[in-house]
Every structure is written in C-alpha cells, then in structure tokens.
Amino acid sequence: MKMSKSKTRTLHCLWLFLLACLCSASLANNAKINFREKEKKVLDQILGQGKYDARIRPSGINGTDGPAVVRVNIFVRSISKIDDVTMEYSVQLTFREQWLDERLKFDDFAGRLKYLTLTEANRVWMPDLFFSNEKEGHFHNIIMPNVYIRIFPNGSVLYSIRISLTLACPMNLKLYPLDRQVCSLRMASYGWTTADLVFLWKEGDPVQVVKNLHLPRFTLEKFLTDYCNSKTNTGEYSCLKVDLLFKREFSYYLIQIYIPCCMLVIVSWVSFWLDQGAVPARVSLGVTTLLTMATQTSGINASLPPVSYTKAIDVWTGVCLTFVFGALLEFALVNYASRSDMHRESIKKKRRDMEQASMDAASDLLDTDSNATFAMKPLVRHPGDPLALEKLRQCEVHMAPQKRPNCCRTWLSKFPTRSKRIDVISRITFPLVFALFNLVYWSTYLFRDEEEN
Known part of the structure; x- marks a missing residue:
C-alpha cells in the first residue's frame, strides 16, 4: 500500500509539471502574438493614413530647417568585366542609405522592438539619388525583391538594395598594356539641391569590397572616396564618388603579344644565314614573317578602340613590323649586290684576258728583237712596256704612306663579295639595334610616371 501511494504521488507531480510547462508555452505564444500585433499597431500609428506624408523631406540636424543629411555606404560584391573598346565596366553592389526622420519615432517597448522592417520604398520619404555615369542598371528580384527598409525607434531609416550597374569609365590608353585605369562610381541628387x-x-568604412574579388585582366589596387558636388543653372547638387584604381595584368600580354612578336623578328633574321642563291627560301621566309606580323598587329588593334594617340603597343608592333620588313629589304639589297658582283667579276676577267693578251704580244716582240743581230736596244723603255709598268707600281707602293690596319676592314676583307659582307653586317646589326630598342622601350614605359599622361 505504501508503495502504491508513493507512485501515485509521483504521477501527480509529473502531471502538474507537464501542465505548468504547457501553460508557460501558451502564455509565451500569446505574448509573441500580442508583440507582433503591437508591431502592426506601431506601423499603423506612424505610417497610417493621414499620419505620414512621404512627399515631405525630413528636417535637418536637431530638427532644424537645414538640409536633410543622408549617409551612404556601399559593398562591392563583384566586378564582372572592364571593357576597353566601349570604355565601361560592370559592377554588382549592395547600396545603403541612412538618414534621420523624426516623424518615424516609436516606442520600442523597453528594447524588445529593435526595428521595423518594410519592403515597400514608397511608404516613406526616399532620397532622389541616381548614378550619374550609369549606362545600364537593374534591380534583383529573385526570389523576392532584394530590398528592405528598417525603421529604428529613434526615427533613423536604413535603406538597402542590391543592384547591378554598367558604368562609363573613360580610359587613357597611351601606356596600354602597361597602364593603370581609374574607374569612378558617381552618385548625386537629381532634384534636391x-x-x-x-x-x-x-x-x-564607407566602401567595402568582397575579399575574393577576381578579375581576368585587372587587379584592384585601391579605392578612394571623395565628394564631387556639381553646380548647374538650377543650383548646386550634392555628389559622392568612389575612384577604383585598376592595374592591368601584364602577364597575359607578355605571353600573347610580346613574346610572339620577338619570335617573329628573330625568325626573320634566319634569312641572313641562308645562301645568297636560295632565292625562293629567303623570299618566302621574309614574306611569311611579314604577313604574320601584319596579322598579329591587326588582331591587336581589333580589340582596342580607334583612338587618335599612339599607344605603347603601337610602338612595339610598329618597330617589330619595321624589323621584319627591313629583313626582307636586306635580301633585295643582297640580291642586287650579288648581281653587281657577278658583273664586276666578268669585267675583271675580260680585263685580265686583255692584259694577258697584251703581255703575250709584248713578249713576242721582245723575242723578235733579240733575234735581230744588228738591232740596238732603246735607252728608254716604252710606256706600254710591262716591265716598266711593274717597276712603276713598286715605286708607288714604296712612296705611299703606310696606314694602320683597321680591324673591321681586315675582318671584312675575308669576305670577297659585297653581297656576303651585307649579310655578315646584318647578322650583327639587326640583333644589336633590336636589343637597344628593347632597352629604351622597357625603360621608358615601365618607369614612366602615370601623371605625365
């Protein structure tokens, strides 16, 4: 009996505990329901019909009649592209505005009501901000419109929205592709002065940028915030701007443009080492490299806008094209010199044959004179006598002043023809001049101050 009474008491305690828990839960739910109802009452109280006029701007600081102050901050979510041809860039950002409207003050019920949330921007007064350098833009409405308005107990209003914009970015491409570009984001009031x-x-921290921001051909070095108030015929308007400094990634252009152009120039020099008689090989090599270089240049210009000034890439491709064209002209000069050498050799051969014939005739005449017993030898030799000519040449050699040997002339004398000398000189001159050009080019554009542009 005692055991049964103790069990009965235990069961009664358990039932009482469960009943208390259920009662407390129901009271909590009723409190929450009542609390949400209070939110509705607060919204009706401050935004009800005849209570609030969204057409009237808020008062100034401390309730004065001064201008309403709106504080802005943005969060850059992504930058999808920076287009050199159209000079624009696309950005997706979270845009936030915050201002004080004392007409929206409400009771927070001892801190239990932190803020009220709205999704309709037309219920309260909104600043008429617009992006002055915008080309295209749209809101995000999947799954619901990405926008909210929070009203705090002291009347502070926070407006946040996610938008995607395509903005104009005027570029200076004088140092392309070794350049840096500054793209701005400008925000101004449209109607309120x-x-x-x-x-x-x-x-x-007015501007935040996502940490893993990645751009295919640019690097975001830094960003600066500033003010850009503008004056027009209708008054002065408040304006904010963000300057985004982008540095172009050079590795892509080094692999795709600079190294292939260097290789084409070096390949054009192969013709200097080919035989002078290999006309088809040298002509085809020069024409092929010239056409390839021209195609490379046209492909580069197709990806850039037609600007009136000279870019760094124009200097590079122009000089490389000049070197390739110079190698082709060098072969034309070699071919002309080779034909001149052949003509000169034929003339020398005819002259030697004539001299040999004259010497044979003179020797025959001497033999005839020696056979005549009563012939007298002349005291002075005839000017056409070969022995007299030989002695005259020896005297001129001894009388001529001795010159110091020139190493370049001595080295060139090893190559008997002018055409061969042109090829040998080109083998040295072209690489040296191209190396000097590279030195001047890279030292000029890599260390050039951006402000000079």
Missing part, C-alpha cells in the same frame, strides 16, 4: 539634401560618406 544642397539647401535641402546633402549626401555624406558613412564614417569609418
């Missing part, structure tokens, strides 16, 4: 509305950057 500075007497009614002023935009300020949020204190602390």
Whole structure:
C-alpha cells in the first residue's frame, strides 16, 4: 500500500509539471502574438493614413530647417568585366542609405522592438539619388525583391538594395598594356539641391569590397572616396564618388603579344644565314614573317578602340613590323649586290684576258728583237712596256704612306663579295639595334610616371 501511494504521488507531480510547462508555452505564444500585433499597431500609428506624408523631406540636424543629411555606404560584391573598346565596366553592389526622420519615432517597448522592417520604398520619404555615369542598371528580384527598409525607434531609416550597374569609365590608353585605369562610381541628387539634401560618406568604412574579388585582366589596387558636388543653372547638387584604381595584368600580354612578336623578328633574321642563291627560301621566309606580323598587329588593334594617340603597343608592333620588313629589304639589297658582283667579276676577267693578251704580244716582240743581230736596244723603255709598268707600281707602293690596319676592314676583307659582307653586317646589326630598342622601350614605359599622361 505504501508503495502504491508513493507512485501515485509521483504521477501527480509529473502531471502538474507537464501542465505548468504547457501553460508557460501558451502564455509565451500569446505574448509573441500580442508583440507582433503591437508591431502592426506601431506601423499603423506612424505610417497610417493621414499620419505620414512621404512627399515631405525630413528636417535637418536637431530638427532644424537645414538640409536633410543622408549617409551612404556601399559593398562591392563583384566586378564582372572592364571593357576597353566601349570604355565601361560592370559592377554588382549592395547600396545603403541612412538618414534621420523624426516623424518615424516609436516606442520600442523597453528594447524588445529593435526595428521595423518594410519592403515597400514608397511608404516613406526616399532620397532622389541616381548614378550619374550609369549606362545600364537593374534591380534583383529573385526570389523576392532584394530590398528592405528598417525603421529604428529613434526615427533613423536604413535603406538597402542590391543592384547591378554598367558604368562609363573613360580610359587613357597611351601606356596600354602597361597602364593603370581609374574607374569612378558617381552618385548625386537629381532634384534636391544642397539647401535641402546633402549626401555624406558613412564614417569609418564607407566602401567595402568582397575579399575574393577576381578579375581576368585587372587587379584592384585601391579605392578612394571623395565628394564631387556639381553646380548647374538650377543650383548646386550634392555628389559622392568612389575612384577604383585598376592595374592591368601584364602577364597575359607578355605571353600573347610580346613574346610572339620577338619570335617573329628573330625568325626573320634566319634569312641572313641562308645562301645568297636560295632565292625562293629567303623570299618566302621574309614574306611569311611579314604577313604574320601584319596579322598579329591587326588582331591587336581589333580589340582596342580607334583612338587618335599612339599607344605603347603601337610602338612595339610598329618597330617589330619595321624589323621584319627591313629583313626582307636586306635580301633585295643582297640580291642586287650579288648581281653587281657577278658583273664586276666578268669585267675583271675580260680585263685580265686583255692584259694577258697584251703581255703575250709584248713578249713576242721582245723575242723578235733579240733575234735581230744588228738591232740596238732603246735607252728608254716604252710606256706600254710591262716591265716598266711593274717597276712603276713598286715605286708607288714604296712612296705611299703606310696606314694602320683597321680591324673591321681586315675582318671584312675575308669576305670577297659585297653581297656576303651585307649579310655578315646584318647578322650583327639587326640583333644589336633590336636589343637597344628593347632597352629604351622597357625603360621608358615601365618607369614612366602615370601623371605625365
């Protein structure tokens, strides 16, 4: 009996505990329901019909009649592309504005109501901000519109929205592809002048950028915030701007443009080492490299806008094309010199034959004179006598001043023809001049100050 009474008491305690838990849960749910109902009552109280006029701007600082102050901050989510041809870039960002509207103050119920959330921007007054350098833009509505408005107990309003923009970015391509570009994001008031509305950057960290931001051909070095108030015929308008400094990645252009152009120039020099008689090989090599270089240049220019000034890449491709064309002209000069050498050799051969014939005739005449017993030898030799000519040449050699030997002339004297000398000189001159050009080019454009542009 005692055991049964103790079990009964235990069961009664368990039932009482469960009943208390159920009661507390129901009371909590009722409190939550009542609390959400209070939110509705607060919204109706501050935004009800005849309570709030969204057409009237808020008052100034401390309730004065000064301009309404709107603080702005943005979060850059991604930068999809930077187009050199159209000079624009696309960016996706979270845009936030915050201002104080004392008409929206409400009771927070001892801190239990932190803020009210709205999804309709037309319920409260909104600043008329617009992006002055925008080309295209759209909101994000999947799955729901990516926008919210938070109203805090002290009347502070926070507006946040996710948008995608295509913005104009005027570029200076004089140093392309060794350049840096500054792309701006400008935000201004469209209708309210500075007497009614002023935009300020949020204190602390007004611009945030996603950590894993990746661009295919650029690197975001830094960004700067500034003000850009503008004056027009209708008044002065508040304006904010963000300058994004992009550095172009050079490795892509080094692999795709600079190294192939160097290889084409070096291949054109192979013709200097081919035989002078290999006309088809040298002509085909020069024409092929020239056409390839021209195709490379046209492909580069197709990816850039037609600007009126000279770019760094234009200097490089122009000089490389000149070297390839110079190698082709060098063969034309060699071919002309080779034919001149052949003509000169034929003339020398005819002259030697004539001299040999004259010497044979003179020797025959001497033999005839020696056979005549009563012939007298002349005291002075005839000017056409070969022995007299030989002695005259020896005297001129001894009388001529001795010159110091020139190493270049001595080295060139090893090559008997002018055409061969042109090839040998080209083998040395072309690489040296191209190396000098590279030295001047890279030292000029790599260490050139950006402000000079």
